[in-house]
Amino acid sequence: MQLVTPNSEDCLTLNVWAPTRLPEGTKVPVVAWIFGGGFENGGTSMYDGGIIVTRSVELGKPIVYVSMNYRVSALGFLASEEVKAAGVGNIGLQDQRQALRWIQKYISVFNGDPSKVTIWGESAGAISVALQMVANGGNTEGLFHAAFMESGSPIPVGDITHGQKFHDAFVVAAGCEGSSDTLQCLREAPFATLQQAMDASPSIFSPSSLDLAWMPRVDGTFLPDDPQQLVLQGSVANIPFVSGDCDDEGTLFSLTTLNVTTEEQLRDYITSTYLPAASSSDLDKLLTLYPADITQGSPYDTGILNALSPQFKRLASLQGDLVFQGARRFFLQQQSDKQNTWSFLSKRLKGLPGLGSVHASDLLNIYGSGELTDYLVNFVNNLNPNGPTVPYWPKYTTASVQLLTFLDGLVPVAITTDTYRQEAMEFIIQLALANPL
Template sequence: MLPLVVLAIATLKFCAVSAAPTSRATGPTVTLDNATFIGVSAGTVSKFLGIPFAQPPVGNLRFQLPQSLPAYNGTYSAIAFGPSCPQQAINLPLPSGLAANATDFIVNSIYNAVTPASEDCLTLNVVVPASTTPSSKLPVVVWIFGGGFELGGTSIYDGGVIVQRSIDLGEPVIYVSMNYRVSAFGFLASQEVKSAGVGNIGLQDQRLALRWVQQYIGNFGGDSTKVTIWGESAGAISVALQMLTNGGNAEGLFRAAFMESGSPIPVGDISHGQPYYDALVSETGCSGASDTLQCLRQVPYAQLMAAVDQSPGIFSYQSLVLAWVPRVDGVFLTDTPQNLVLQGSVANVSIVSGDCDDEGTLFSLSTLNVTTDAQIQQYLNTIYMPLASSTEIETLLTYYPADITQGSPFDTGILNALTPEFKRLAAIQGDLVFQAPRRFFLQQRSGLQPIWSFLNKRLKSLPALGSAHATDILNVYAGGDMTSYLVEFVNNLNPNGVGINWPAYTTASPQLLTFLDRLIPLVITQDTYRAQGISYLTTLSLKYPL
């Protein structure tokens, strides 16, 4: 269920090779255990890239929980990003007639493959101000990338932008990013997986990386008691789920959470992935095995990857109903994420959480053959809510009418209606997976912990897509105004200190910092739009998790 459009915005390129022993002794260095890691200087920042934080999840460690490494020894080159974890293939046929700039956004973001990829991929990166010493005790921001839990990696994100802004503001931070397993490699789902206790492996990878930060970030000059976890899309959902696991006990791993387009999502039991698991077993010749999970561990990588690529992806007809996604496994997630929120299983940390205005447009390009009222009813009842009654679907559609002036991209009148139902379905999908879960989460936690929320309405003029999913990431990694708010939040547990005042979010006063493409680029608005529709979607998602 959730995606990030992988944006090619990195400005610093390195060949993708994991940190490995070396005899070279130039560049900034850091000592971890009995090893020296040699990084690379980039102006006023130093980068240590491709540091392994877990044993390679290959061979019999495939589809296993991540395993810690023994103590480091020797000398390592840390000047290049490690390979990304195996990436699920993307298949998004572009509709004819789509405007050139919208096509450019899609091709240069979604199709920007994160390569090379390898099963041996569990590495992380640390970026620090060049003047940092082990006694600096700087706050730390840990980035978790998005990509629909199907793809993504760390190499396209230039953490130096974040660190440089923090230096410029006089509030320096340390930046960390980690790879984690995605697609079937990280989120294999079935009863077999649940019985073996190896569900949500990608989230477990993230958790181990956070423990690595606790153990080693002091060597880089960081303060392990001042860690903020931050992500976008699947990364933001991951941040939310890290808050919900373990009864809400953060184990001291982080003190704050910053989420862009992702909240506790309406997903159900891990057995909901059984059809995809069974297809994988069949396509790899493991159907006759007494232990199909063990058989999958022994399948040659190329053969397994080809089978995984046959799974429905985020740009398939079923869109945000993903094959490989975090689900209730009884270990990392003991109940549905939204039920855990209701139970109070939430880490008591400071929160920033927000969305883009048109979250659903990108994921409605694969359903342009849904063109009538009857077809959209069938689509919702078949794909999203097969257990819902026809009356419930009809009621939902009264809140999201066929009137194209009320659809997404919102506030664009009769424009962008690729089909009679495109804007309607885009509104429903964006609200169901992004807006409704965020509003539900924040309303449940209002008054219990510090909360700030935002809405990104920039790039509204992008044809067909509007303020689409992932457009807000430019506000951060391209050095936009959100970068400063992020740095303030990491330092002070409050995003204020730059720009206009960002009021806290409460149920009584649900205020949003809203980013606009106007002469006045920042305003405060209210989180009350589409109140009835979003409320009804929340009711349905609690009743019928995906």
């Protein structure tokens, strides 16, 4: 699949937006943006940090905005026995860490305070933020002191050797098959050859969907274990964080599986793609918790509408909870009594045909100068999203699982409880812990 996005071999760059006319010697908080794109595409050129900085000045809470590029696809997340042996896994995450080190060293030149850095991302960027939090035994190395995650949490991924089939196909496509040192061969290959080989690999919009060819995996170094297991082990940075989702996270990623139309096909798809070790009884229970009734599927709360195929809404619900909603709730359940946390749910654009409150739709509420922009600016300044221009956002705790929920209509914001699909999410995360991707 050809991905039409800006790309370049010379990609390890940063962008800085800073307020002008600050009093001499002023140091203001910093937000570091990590873009999304399924760990296979995207870039900083897609986002205007000036929107965030301008709003921060209007609020009287100026911040410096930094966006970082990092290697994606096979360049950043090649995975295999060879990669593991060479100790070069998760290079994309290492790039992000290095960018954070650059901020520490140089951001004061732009009136940024290196002791007040919040890392922020969406989708793969938010997953990256979460993985930076669980890496290094939870030790931030002083690189960041807060985190803001939109549609991304610690995800259930297994050993880096799980990517062997994708690595081997990439090696063949790049003309390195038979080389005595395939990694060195890949290093020396022309960028155009590598790009062509990457374009030939499965993408996030292939039938395998969220079982990505190129994504972070357990490398024994940066990620010593499944990120969700690291959470259970207490390997989490002790910093305030925000984590939220869109209501219909899975719809976008289910458009390529419209040929899955029967219960039998759905069972086969789940087994082959996500849960190869799940027992027949586990699948029975899972499909009971995520029923065929289209009125219970995603896009949620749309009744009989949006059933693009007989299993579309069901599979969208499953995939959205496995990778996004369930992962977020698991993270919050483990951490919300140990550190200050806030969570949100975006149910806007519910009328979007087929997709509903689709993955990434919340970006309109933050890069479009919506309420979420103010919450972000407040959080970056005060480690608390609340402020005089926005409705009150209560903390999330295990005793009070409150969500700030963005809605369509005359009442744009409400406080709701994070208890929907509770048994289903608990079970799907239980299966994910036993079957990391």
